[in-house]
Amino acid sequence: MKLTHQQPTTKTIADLYRAIDRQHAVTLTYTDDNGDETVRTVEGHELRTTTDGDVILVAMCRLRRDERNFRISKVTAYTVHRMAYVLERSAPTTYERPEPQPADDAQALFFYELARDRDDADYRPRRKLTAADTDLAA
Numbered sequence: 509m510k511l512t513h514q515q516p517t518t519k520t521i522a523d524l525y526r527a528i529d530r531q532h533a534v535t536l537t538y539t540d541d542n543g544d545e546t547v548r549t550v551e552g553h554e555l556r557t558t559t560d561g562d563v564i565l566v567a568m569c570r571l572r573r574d575e576r577n578f579r580i581s582k583v584t585a586y587t588v589h590r591m592a593y594v595l596e597r598s599a600p601t602t603y604e605r606p607e608p609q610p611a612d613d614a615q616a617l618f619f620y621e622l623a624r625d626r627d628d629a630d631y632r633p634r635r636k637l638t639a640a641d642t643d644l645a646a
Contacts, residue, residue: 509586509587510523510539510586510587511584512584517563517581520580520583525619533550533570533591534549535547535548535550535586535587536585537583537585539584540582548569549569549571549589550569551567552565556577562579562581563580563636564580565578565580567590568597570594605622610640
């Protein structure tokens, strides 16, 4: 069992990515919204980043037998097992076909692409960035 408060978040994310790649089940101990600790064995499928900046593990829960999202910031401990996946992930059914893009007018294509993106005009960094911020380097 690995405790997440004793290691950086990048190590936790790397271990979860490795488990997803090898299709190994993971047992998570996490704190839910009520403050209770819960233990679940899950089969991870992907890691996503929310608009708030949190990283979410999208996984099939073996207890509920359906897809769940687990915030990495709320995971207190985890164990990566060598047992294979046993649950079948259902196909997504909420796909919406986008409207076709204009092919003949460059300005219409420009506005089409702008409409597809979220409005970034109000973007402000959470904190003031300086040249000394080396933790943000890629």
